Amino acid sequence: MDRYPTVADVAESARRLVSRFPGTCRLRRIGTSRAGRPISMLSVGHGPRHVLVVAGPHPDEPAGGATGIALAQRVARGDRLSAATDPSLVTWDVVLCLDPDGAALSEGLAEATAGAAPDGRSGPTLESYYRTAFRPVAAEQPEWAPIESRQLPESQALFRVIDELRPFLQCSLHNVEAGGTWVQLTRALPGLAAPFQASAAEIGIPVQHGTFDALYWENPSPGVHVLPPPDSTDRLAAGSAEIGLSTWCAPLRYGGVTAIVEVPLWATDMADDPSPHPDAARVLSDLAGLVRDGGRQVTALLDKARGFLPPARDSPRRRVLEWMADGLYDLVAESWTPLARQAAEASGDGDPRRLSTAQLCALDVVARRQPLRAAGLLLRLLEQSDDAAAPGLHRELDELFTAWCTDFERALGLRWVPVSSQVEHQARTVVAAAESALRIVR
Incomplete structure (x- = not known):
């Protein structure tokens, strides 16, 4: 199979x-x-x-x-x-x-x-x-x-x-x-x-x-x-x-x-590494920035395309994009604030507030996938549009999308x-x- x-x-x-x-x-x-x-x-x-x-x-x-x-x-x-x-x-x-x-x-x-x-x-x-x-x-x-x-x-x-x-x-x-x-x-x-x-x-x-x-x-x-x-x-x-x-x-x-x-x-292999991460608070801050920045970039291109995309009531893909643009990226990033605070207050390897490499790996996946999901949906909507502005926006988004995917695969050492x-x-x-x-x- x-x-x-x-x-x-x-x-x-x-x-x-x-x-x-x-x-x-x-x-x-x-x-x-x-x-x-x-x-x-x-x-x-x-x-x-x-x-x-x-x-x-x-x-x-x-x-x-x-x-x-x-x-x-x-x-x-x-x-x-x-x-x-x-x-x-x-x-x-x-x-x-x-x-x-x-x-x-x-x-x-x-x-x-x-x-x-x-x-x-x-x-x-x-x-x-x-x-x-x-x-x-x-x-x-x-x-x-x-x-x-x-x-x-x-x-x-x-x-x-x-x-x-x-x-x-x-x-x-x-x-x-x-x-x-x-x-x-x-x-x-x-x-x-x-x-x-x-x-x-x-x-x-x-x-x-x-x-x-x-x-x-x-x-x-x-x-x-x-x-x-x-x-x-x-x-x-x-x-x-x-x-x-x-x-x-x-x-x-x-x-x-x-x-x-x-x-x-x-x-x-990072998924089953239970060792305490030495700098979890910084990594969480970086991941929060990653999901916010990626979300902002996709949303900025969505803003330019809204006038010619199908309305959300008629398009499940458009509904997802609008839902994500309406605070989802911030919700994800902000949900990690208590974890970052706990990680910063942790004192030693035995402190239960320490986050492991595996836990941060799981959050890394979330941070990277949110903008990628949105970008994939917007790319498909732009491909289906006959508006004159669609090809240019598609090229700009496709470049971001490809770079994000490559970085995702390399950063986590992914294997199929x-x-x-x-x-x-x-x-x-x-x-x-x-x-x-x-x-x-x-």
Whole structure:
């Protein structure tokens, strides 16, 4: 496997499984997207307990569809190496793509990231990725929209399935552009850490020690983060105080747990370096400047193009650009102010306020990716415009974009993770989570 499957590829693979295992596999439509696209779910097995796997929650994170099919194939073949994959004991329900509208706007991503060498030393570039990837505003992301007080049909479809199946485990399949692999849990799974870490080591993917998404969560083991109690809002990232309203937390009301499984597209050895950084406060200041400066440069070009771009109400890409320009870059930078203050006050290597190289690496990824996401979207809008000013603005932005991508790859020493490795590790982690969760509920 040297490329990600498209939504159509995943759907076709699901149909073939139903044809091959008609007594074991079923395919049904569980909802309809805002644009009228089907949201389908493949169920494998007839066990009384359910594992719910959610692929495609973010359209710029493409490995989940392949992972979902790989898991379905394993269960359909009757893999009884563990109770969790025994189809007579556990039914596996795979949502093939939760955000098909977003996936349509990331059309071309599979082709842009295809053709990596088997050894992973060469392959796609950040340029090819950011030129095609699309990520909607937070209020249009199905898992996150309820936090933003939006009731999307995609979110409602997932809530209905959770209420119907009452899964003991929900696994949400994600990618991060660069870094290492980690898992976020809504409740502790004590048996997960060892097989998760063993899989990463065997496949050659670094474990992310500290991550931007769960910077203040409980961290019982490297790469494993557990959501703090609902009343610990000071330990949540900016903008996530109402995380209990998300689809991630819905299985909790039935005693279930959610595992968000993150796998990198590009890896860096800095991700698993837990050594204290000698100058964290300065690095945080530099990163805050990086995200602000990049954001200002993209926004300045957006200002020049606003008069001829499609209106935000008609263009999801334009909506993202306006959302990012409206304070997102500053929000990201300002969220690191407490960390910088703590780092400056830290006295020695044993001081818990010291930030590690891995933690700063995770924040470095965030600082660099925000302007790149915006630049990729604006480049596509400029390419589609027939206004006389568009080519000149495109050339100016393209020069910035290329320089930023090159600097990103060099600064973090990025290496491509083959698609097959991403999928194998993600699938192994999901099975390990299911085995651990099943021991708790049995």
